[in-house]
Amino acid sequence: MKQVLLIGLLSLGLIACQKEQTEPKEDLLAKQQFEQADQKIGVYLDILDNQNTSKQQSTKIICEDYPRTYKADYLPKLIKLSPEYTEQKLLKHLDEALDYYKNKLDIECAK
Known part of the structure; x- marks a missing residue:
C-alpha cells in the first residue's frame, strides 16, 4: 500500500513538473x-509629464501612440498574464x- 501511494505521489510530482x-x-x-509594452507606456508618461514637451508631441502621444500601444500590446498581454483583469476594466483605466x-x-483628439 505504501509503495502504491509513493508511486502515485511521484507520478503526480513528475506530471506537475512536466506541465510547469x-x-x-x-x-x-x-x-x-x-x-516591453509597459516600458513604452512608461516612456510616453514620462514625456507627457515633462514640461518641455511640445503640445504637438503630447497630442500625438495622447491621441495616437498611447492608446494604440495600450490596446494592441499592453492590454492583451496583461489579460493573458493576469486573468482577473478584464478588457472592460482596462479600457476604463485607459480612458x-x-x-x-x-x-x-x-x-482634444480629433474623432
Whole structure:
C-alpha cells in the first residue's frame, strides 16, 4: 500500500513538473512582451509629464501612440498574464488616464 501511494505521489510530482516546463515558455514570452509594452507606456508618461514637451508631441502621444500601444500590446498581454483583469476594466483605466492628460495638457483628439 505504501509503495502504491509513493508511486502515485511521484507520478503526480513528475506530471506537475512536466506541465510547469511547457507552460512557462508561453508565459515567459507574454511576460517579455508585456514588459516591453509597459516600458513604452512608461516612456510616453514620462514625456507627457515633462514640461518641455511640445503640445504637438503630447497630442500625438495622447491621441495616437498611447492608446494604440495600450490596446494592441499592453492590454492583451496583461489579460493573458493576469486573468482577473478584464478588457472592460482596462479600457476604463485607459480612458481615465487619457482624460487626465487631456485635461491637464488641454488637448482634444480629433474623432
